[in-house]
Structure formats: structure tokens, C-alpha cells
Amino acid sequence: MNKDILVINDNKFKSIFITVNYIRKLDRKEAGKNALLASILRKGTKNLKTEKELELELAKLYSSSIAVNVEKIGGIYKVEFGVEFINKKYINEDVSDKVINILNDIIYNPYLEEGVFSREYFIREKEALLEKINQEQNDKRKWALRRLEEEMYDESDYKVASLGDADEIAKETEKTIYEYYKEFLKTSEIKIVITGNLDGYDDLEDKLRIKFLNGVSNKINALEIKNREKLKEIKDYETLNQSILCFGLNVKNTDANMIPAVTVYNSILGGTPASKLFQNVREKESLAYFAKSQYNKYINAIYIYSGIDLSKKEKATTVIKNQLEDLKNGNITEEELDTAKKNIVLTYKALSDSKIMYNRAVLANKYYNEDFDINKFIEEIEKVTIDDIVNIAKDIEVNTIYLLGGKIDE
Amino acid sequence: MSRFEVEINNITQDKVYKTVLKSGLKLFICPRKDYTKKMGMFGTVFGSIDNELVDIETKERYKVPDGIAHFLEHKLFEQENANALDVFSKMGVDSNAYTSFDQTVYYFETADRYEECLDKLIDFVSSPYFTDQNVEKEKGIIAQEIKMYEDEPNSVVYYNLLRSMYKNHPINIDIAGTVETINKIDKDILYKCYNSYYNLKNMFLIIIGDVSVEDIVDKTEKLIQKYYTNRKADIVERNIIEEPEEIKQNEITSNLPISMPIECIGFKMKPISGKDSVKTMIISDIINDVCFSTSSEFYEELYNDGILISEPEFSFESGRNFSHIVISSFVLDTSKFESKIKSYIKKLKEQGINEERFKIMLKKRQGEVIYNSEKLTWIYRSIIESVIQNINVYDEVELVNDITKEDVDNFIKNNLDFDKMCISRVLPKGSQ
The missing domain is CATH 3.30.830.10 (Metalloenzyme, LuxS/M16 peptidase-like)
Incomplete structure (x- = not known):
């Protein structure tokens, strides 16, 4: 995909959904770092220090939402920063700048202590992520498919779960993950997709380009996936x-x-x-x-x-x-x-x-x-x-x- | 034709046209310009809580096997040598059906063939075809469906809760019944239930999508004439449900091979219906947002203490002769969670909710109304709810601005009664 921003305008919607996607080559050891990073970033920013403050601010903006989701898609790993907000036509207030500024802070201005991620946040997010990996066994259909995949790709990095490998996550510290964060910002490929009702938002694409692309034009190579020959x-x-x-x-x-x-x-x-x-x-x-x-x-x-x-x-x-x-x-x-x-x-x-x-x-x-x-x-x-x-x-x-x-x- | 009643969502200006046809069928049309999908839902107010049949002809009353409404749902999508899912699929149309406590609904989703679909949908639902053989065959399939739910912790924890809250109300039986009860079902009882509950006065039809309103009414009238000639239609008489105010038992625990405990805490309430239930629904959404969501102090504390990893959900549920609150969550430490919940509710009863938070969450609800109106599934659910509760489709949109902090505080004080509290847990195997 050469284009950095894709815009799909559809007036039947009443709201707008934007994703800023950080794309990495799929790597078994890195998957957990991405998942951990995603949840730490979503916990607080320099200006809105806790998840509670963040959520309250978004609720005030007529239930705008920001989510950070991770997913492997073939040989790539995607960290999706997604925002959803209502078109000003329906609420007599344009919340777009405020929501996009919060998203900007989530990506670039995280809450730090002594120059790295807060140790307290880090420890809790790490535990929670390990618990979430464990929780995947609760849904038997999904779990069976997950196990199938793990066995089918036992010789490839594709076998890793989207949330990462528990053993790898256990090795991380607030310092290693902060170091990784800097690397993540520098080396990821960034793609932005906008869908929804863009009536009255002519300058949205430019704003997003300036804020989130800012001259970055990395290209990554997807992992080549091989599976076992023998049944x-x-x-x-x-x-x-x-x-x-x-x-x-x-x-x-x-x-x-x-x-x-x-x-x-x-x-x-x-x-x-x-x-x-x-x-x-x-x-x-x-x-x-x-x-x-x-x-x-x-x-x-x-x-x-x-x-x-x-x-x-x-x-x-x-x-x-x-x-x-x-x-x-x-x-x-x-x-x-x-x-x-x-x-x-x-x-x-x-x-x-x-x-x-x-x-x-x-x-x-x-x-x-x-x-x-x-x-x-x-x-x-x-x-x-x-x-x-x-x-x-x-x-x-x-x-x-x-x-x-x-x-x-x- | 101008015999429609038009309901307008005063925030988004979306419209729902509603009318009752000569046959007694309630028809709802919700035009949505530029949507690709056109959806049709044909349903009856007949669900798992209708466990006593009042025969439309003889008025005779008798118990029916648990799971009969759901069984009927499976069988009605079948005719001689034809299965509806299969027929629709061959037309390139998505279709399915579901049964809940108080309704059974059959639906299709198509891009361009809705007239044919409407014909097929009414054709299938109007022509029961039950044989000893096809009823037997379905038992194997439904048995697997029941077993699937028995392995789903969300389902087990929820139905266990209902079983502990209700002594007599048939909401305490599983929607699909049990392997034992479905084995008692035969074609005769299916026909009897069909004739009584699938009469047009007890049914509704909903069309959503980029369609013309006038057009649908004409077509529907014709289809009803074609498929429903000489059928008796009458208002359904229902089972009389006598449920005491008290709960049946305080707690229930099951073990499953899962990795993380899951818990539902219920508060049994006096039954609420009509507009009051819509208002209560909004109040409970606000309580959820202010008191239990990721923006609450309660969640922050329990998350930091390692008791929760995701937000609990506080929801109000109601239907014919039942109303209750359910708080459900994945929980790492069930005993700590339970004691925290109890002291928190006690505090909320004494101090009320935070005024500023209430105002913020009211604004959030106004936003939610707009997001919801984009979702076709949300629209049809509100229409069905309006049929069952006998309310307007957009009552929620009207009422959302009328809710006060006092309403919320009073609700908490009057309804979260510890004497009516039940706890249902599903724990990993081997733990206590």
C-alpha cells in the first residue's frame, strides 16, 4: 500500500471512525511487546494521567472513544489506534480536534515517571496482559482454533498469539518496554484510514497527516509464512x-x-x-x-x-x-x-x-x-x-x- | 395510504412507520437510505417463558416441555425437501432465527432481493411441516447446541443466576431446554403451540433498509392473503406466573474447565413494565457508566488491586412479570470482589452518586443514542422491545433528557436490596 491515508466518505453515517495503524513485521518475540505497549499507552497520557481521567474526558465529548487494538494479519502485526466521534451536525459541537489531540497524546506523550513508563502502571499492565492470555482458554471454540493454529504453524513465528508469548512478556521491564517504544515509533510503517460522514471536515485529512505521519515513510516486509510439510x-x-x-x-x-x-x-x-x-x-x-x-x-x-x-x-x-x-x-x-x-x-x-x-x-x-x-x-x-x-x-x-x-x- | 403512525427520532430525524394490518399483524418499516443491506424480521411473541399452552381453539391449559419455543424455531425453518437457511443461502441471502425468553424471530439480510425474501420468509413461517422423522433428527442437532452452551461459562453463570433468583417464574428454565425435556417433544405438541402462538395477532413484521414504505405495505398485504387464508387470529392468553418477591437461594457455584472465574451478581426487583422500564434502562446505563465503568473510582481501585482486568457490566433486564439487575464480570478474586461490591453499594445508597459524573454520563448517553441509530441491529431490537413492552420505539430518545440524579439515587436505594441479592460463580475446575 503506497498511499499513507485512505479516505472513505459516506454520508449515511452520523459519526467518523479513524484508525492510525502502526504496522510491524510479525515476530514471535515482539508480539507481546506490542500488546504490552498498546495497553500501557492507553492507560494515561502526560495530560490525562489515568485511565479514569481519559475516559471521563472522552465521555464529555459525547461518548467519543479511543481504543488501541492489536492483531496479526498474515505476516504483519498491526497496532491500531482507533478513534470514533460524532459528526458536529448532530451535536452542535465539533469534538474532532479535542479527540484527535487526545489520540496524539496517547501515541506521543505517554505518562512517564523518571523518563520511562511508570513502574506501577507497567507492573499492573504486565500482570493484566498475562491474565488476559490465560483467559483465552475460557471460550472453547476460539481456544480450539487458537490451538489448531499453534500446532499448524509450529515451525513459524505465525504460531504466536496476537497478545504475544507469555514467556517473552515475563522478561520485560518498564525500561526495556520504553526502549522498545522509541524503536516502535521510529521504525513502524504507518497507515491511516478514515471512514464515516466527513461532511464539513474538509481539512481532517491534512490535520491527520501533519500530526501522525510527519514525514515518516517506513516500509516493512511481511514475514513469509511456512507451515509444516507432514500431517x-x-x-x-x-x-x-x-x-x-x-x-x-x-x-x-x-x-x-x-x-x-x-x-x-x-x-x-x-x-x-x-x-x-x-x-x-x-x-x-x-x-x-x-x-x-x-x-x-x-x-x-x-x-x-x-x-x-x-x-x-x-x-x-x-x-x-x-x-x-x-x-x-x-x-x-x-x-x-x-x-x-x-x-x-x-x-x-x-x-x-x-x-x-x-x-x-x-x-x-x-x-x-x-x-x-x-x-x-x-x-x-x-x-x-x-x-x-x-x-x-x-x-x-x-x-x-x-x-x-x-x-x-x- | 395514510394509515401509518410515524415515529421520529428527534435527534437524528430517523423515522419508523408503523401500522396494524387488517389481519392483525403489526408492521414496522424503517427506511435507511444508502444502506446496502435490507433486513426483514418476522416474529412472534412466544418464548421460553411461555411454558404453559393455552389452546387457541379449546382454551384448554397445559404444561409444555421446556425448550419448545426454541425447538419450534428450528423446525419452522423447514418445509418438505427444503430448509430455509439453505433456500436463502442459495439466493445469496443471509438468514437465521433466534428464540429468547419472550420472542421468536426469523430474519433475512439481503442486498437486492428483498421482495423474494419477504415472500420466502412469510412462506416458511406460515407453513409448518413437522414429521416424526424430522422432529427426531432435530433432537440430535439441538442436543449439540445445548451441550455447546453447557461449556460456555458466560451462559452457565447467567442461567445459574436466574435459577437462584426465581422460584416459579419460567425465566429459570434454559431457553433451549435440556436433552431430557426436548426428548419429550413430538409433532403434535409442536402443531398445537404453532397454532396458538403463531397467529397474526401475536406477530410482527419489521423491514429495515433502503426501501419504499408504500410499496411494502401493498406487498405485505398480498403475501398475508396468499399464505394466511382462513387462519384463526386471536389475542394470546398466557400462563399465569406467580413469583414471590423473595429469591430462591443466595448463591450458586459451578466448576468448569476454564482459566478465569466469572461471576454474576443479581438483584431481584418488583416487575416494571412499559415506559417505566425504558426509564429504568437509562438509569441503569448511567449507573453502569458512573459507578462501574473504566472511568469509575471503583473500577480503578479493583483493577489496581488485581481483582479485575476488565470492567464489570451493570444491566437492567425486564420482561413479562420479571425485572432484575445483573452485575457481571470476569473476576480474579471472587471473595474480595463480592465484599467490595457490597460495601460499595452500601456507600452509594448512603451518599448517592457524584453529581458532576452524573452530568458527564448523561451527555455520554446522548452520544450513544446517535451511535446506536447507525446500527441496523440496534434499530430492530428497539422495535421488538416496543412490541413486547407496548411502548414507542424512540421512547429512549425522548426520556434520556428527563432523567435526574434523584432518579438514579432513588433507584439505587430502592432496588439494590441485599435481601434480594444472588451470587452466581463459575470457577475453574479444582478451585472452591
Whole structure:
């Protein structure tokens, strides 16, 4: 993405959402530093020293909000400083400058003691982050997918969780993280995306450019992601009422031109209620309530997940494998193809109804493909044929099979 | 046609058109220019708390198995050789359905085919197709859904709380029922429930998106004539719920294989309904913002003490014959959290809330009203709430400016009664 600022003006909204994205190369050891830094910065600034003061100030500005989120997107790691505020038209007050100044302080003027981050803040944020990493195990579906990913990418830095690696976080001090902060400001690639109702905000883009770009033009290289060659089967025993069976599929053909075909492949496999997984695992065999697949084009992988009874594991595995075989053998109807396309088109078209989702989708897509355009992508989806699916199916392999579960009375 | 009542959001100028069709169906249309998605919701005021059937024909009353409304929701989206999710999916349309305590709603989301969708939606909901075989098949699927919820700590901690607060009120049963109760369901009882609760006088239809109002009314009238000829429509008679003011038990604890405890603290209240419930909702949002959010001293202290890592949520819930407050949170140290909450509420009752904070949070609520109006899901939820509570869609927008600090202080004094407090915890396995 060459452009530093993307602006999407849409008058149907009543508010504005801006993200200032700090982008880094994905690095297992660095992920936790970013997550820790993000939460320390959000805790207080030079002028608003505590989270409480910060929140009160934002509430006064008609519930403006500032959030710092971290996420890995393929081979990059993103720290997103996001602000949301209401267009002056609806509140007779322009809060934009005030909110943007607070954001500026969060990034550049953190609360410091003796020239580094406050030790008290640091210790508490570090503990809280470690606790949040631990808490991820509470949601079993997410946790199963997280474990699948960890196993599937056990030889790559991609295996790291978005919140980072607990062992690495444990090593940090307020001084090391402050040193890292200086490095972070100097070396990150910065991309700004604005979505919402920009009526009456002609100078917003310039203001943001001056405040947040200020001549910075770093370029980082995304991490090249490799996964294991050999098939691996993993089980984690936990006493659950329902077991979660996951498959990690590797798309071996990584040519970006294949993305539309793989997108359609995934939709036919498990993207909709008309998909093969939903129809067979759930409707025909009554094995599960959910049976889905999701495609991550930034890592060339498809994850399948389904909640089943442990005693039905073999049966469910067979049914899932049969669906993959069907796709390879071209057992695909024109109706399935058409359904998949229509659902993908709806998903992409509807993105523009949410300024937040649209903002994030634009950043990720444009980052990896400068020319990305939703309408162009929809056209490419429309062109995919059954032959294209069969061709790409040959390059899609099961890489990891993961099971989380057991039985309460086991 | 000018038989609409128009409701206007006085801050954003958004409009909702509402009317009752000849058939008794309540119709709501909310035009949203330039939105891609068009949504349609067809629902009935029938949920898990309707556990006693009053037959529309015979007026006979009898108990129905727990989870029947939810089971019916699964089955109605099915016809002979056709499943609605599948049919909509083939049209490139998102669809789904849900059941709550007091409603069952079927919906679609489309970009460009809403007329066909509306036809299909009414077609499916108006044509029950239950066979011994398809009812049996659904039991396997719903059993997995129930098991999924049994592993979700948020769900377990919440339903446990309701079970401890209520002795008789059917809000104390799980929406989906249990594996045991759903096994008692057969096609006959499904038809009986369907005939009584899915009559048009008990139903509502909502359309949201870039659509023309007049157009929809004509089309809907025609579709209703097509699918609902010779159907009986009558106001539904409901179960009589007798619930004492006292709670059933003070506390309940479950263990699950999780890593962090989760807790819900409930305060049972006298049932509130109509506009009073809207007002109470705003009051409780203000209490949440002033007293429990990240901008509060309470949160700051508990965060710094390592008791919390994320803000608790203070919310008011109400429906037919029930009202309560729930404070829910992930908690690192449950016993410290509980004692802190108790002393804090005691202090709030004595001293009231901070005046300046109250003013700030009132301003925040005015902002929230505008953000909410951007979200299509928020709009349809307020419309459904207006049907169930018999209020106006934008009552919240009107009432938000009328709330005073005294209202908030009085609410705390009168409703956060320790004798009516219940604690529900879900702890990691192996801890006590």
C-alpha cells in the first residue's frame, strides 16, 4: 500500500471512525511487546494521567472513544489506534480536534515517571496482559482454533498469539518496554484510514497527516509464512460436554490470482448453511450444531471447525474428509457454485454498512494488494468456474487435525 | 395510504412507520437510505417463558416441555425437501432465527432481493411441516447446541443466576431446554403451540433498509392473503406466573474447565413494565457508566488491586412479570470482589452518586443514542422491545433528557436490596 491515508466518505453515517495503524513485521518475540505497549499507552497520557481521567474526558465529548487494538494479519502485526466521534451536525459541537489531540497524546506523550513508563502502571499492565492470555482458554471454540493454529504453524513465528508469548512478556521491564517504544515509533510503517460522514471536515485529512505521519515513510516486509510439510494429529483432553474437531488446510498454491477461486472453494465447503459441511455434518448426519470453515487469504489456510460428541469423532472425521474429496473430484453442482458466489458478494457488498468493519477490511486488503477494489474482486468471484475449483482443490491439503475435548464423566 | 403512525427520532430525524394490518399483524418499516443491506424480521411473541399452552381453539391449559419455543424455531425453518437457511443461502441471502425468553424471530439480510425474501420468509413461517422423522433428527442437532452452551461459562453463570433468583417464574428454565425435556417433544405438541402462538395477532413484521414504505405495505398485504387464508387470529392468553418477591437461594457455584472465574451478581426487583422500564434502562446505563465503568473510582481501585482486568457490566433486564439487575464480570478474586461490591453499594445508597459524573454520563448517553441509530441491529431490537413492552420505539430518545440524579439515587436505594441479592460463580475446575 503506497498511499499513507485512505479516505472513505459516506454520508449515511452520523459519526467518523479513524484508525492510525502502526504496522510491524510479525515476530514471535515482539508480539507481546506490542500488546504490552498498546495497553500501557492507553492507560494515561502526560495530560490525562489515568485511565479514569481519559475516559471521563472522552465521555464529555459525547461518548467519543479511543481504543488501541492489536492483531496479526498474515505476516504483519498491526497496532491500531482507533478513534470514533460524532459528526458536529448532530451535536452542535465539533469534538474532532479535542479527540484527535487526545489520540496524539496517547501515541506521543505517554505518562512517564523518571523518563520511562511508570513502574506501577507497567507492573499492573504486565500482570493484566498475562491474565488476559490465560483467559483465552475460557471460550472453547476460539481456544480450539487458537490451538489448531499453534500446532499448524509450529515451525513459524505465525504460531504466536496476537497478545504475544507469555514467556517473552515475563522478561520485560518498564525500561526495556520504553526502549522498545522509541524503536516502535521510529521504525513502524504507518497507515491511516478514515471512514464515516466527513461532511464539513474538509481539512481532517491534512490535520491527520501533519500530526501522525510527519514525514515518516517506513516500509516493512511481511514475514513469509511456512507451515509444516507432514500431517499432524493432535488431541488436548479437557472434560467438556462437547468436543471441538478442527482441520487446518494448507493452500499450497500461493499465487494471489488464486484467491477468488479459494474464496469460492471455502464457501462451498463450509461458508454457508447450503455448504457441504453444514448440509452433511449437521443436516444429514445430525452430528453437530455448527460445522463451518473459514479462509484466511493472508496465510493461505482454511480452518474447519465443528462441535461434536466425542463418541462421534471418527464418524465426523470421515464425513469431513468426504467433503474434501468431493471437492477434489469435482462433485460440485452449478447451484453450489452459484450459491457460494452470491454469498461472497453479499458479504463484500455489506461491508460498507459498517464504518468500523469497512475501515479494517480496506486496510488489510489494500496492505497486501494496492489495487484491491471491492467491485473488481466481486467481478473476479463471478468468473470462477467449477474447473477452477477442482484445479485449486488439488493444491489444498489437510495439514493438521486437532481435537479439543473429552467427556464430563470420563 | 395514510394509515401509518410515524415515529421520529428527534435527534437524528430517523423515522419508523408503523401500522396494524387488517389481519392483525403489526408492521414496522424503517427506511435507511444508502444502506446496502435490507433486513426483514418476522416474529412472534412466544418464548421460553411461555411454558404453559393455552389452546387457541379449546382454551384448554397445559404444561409444555421446556425448550419448545426454541425447538419450534428450528423446525419452522423447514418445509418438505427444503430448509430455509439453505433456500436463502442459495439466493445469496443471509438468514437465521433466534428464540429468547419472550420472542421468536426469523430474519433475512439481503442486498437486492428483498421482495423474494419477504415472500420466502412469510412462506416458511406460515407453513409448518413437522414429521416424526424430522422432529427426531432435530433432537440430535439441538442436543449439540445445548451441550455447546453447557461449556460456555458466560451462559452457565447467567442461567445459574436466574435459577437462584426465581422460584416459579419460567425465566429459570434454559431457553433451549435440556436433552431430557426436548426428548419429550413430538409433532403434535409442536402443531398445537404453532397454532396458538403463531397467529397474526401475536406477530410482527419489521423491514429495515433502503426501501419504499408504500410499496411494502401493498406487498405485505398480498403475501398475508396468499399464505394466511382462513387462519384463526386471536389475542394470546398466557400462563399465569406467580413469583414471590423473595429469591430462591443466595448463591450458586459451578466448576468448569476454564482459566478465569466469572461471576454474576443479581438483584431481584418488583416487575416494571412499559415506559417505566425504558426509564429504568437509562438509569441503569448511567449507573453502569458512573459507578462501574473504566472511568469509575471503583473500577480503578479493583483493577489496581488485581481483582479485575476488565470492567464489570451493570444491566437492567425486564420482561413479562420479571425485572432484575445483573452485575457481571470476569473476576480474579471472587471473595474480595463480592465484599467490595457490597460495601460499595452500601456507600452509594448512603451518599448517592457524584453529581458532576452524573452530568458527564448523561451527555455520554446522548452520544450513544446517535451511535446506536447507525446500527441496523440496534434499530430492530428497539422495535421488538416496543412490541413486547407496548411502548414507542424512540421512547429512549425522548426520556434520556428527563432523567435526574434523584432518579438514579432513588433507584439505587430502592432496588439494590441485599435481601434480594444472588451470587452466581463459575470457577475453574479444582478451585472452591
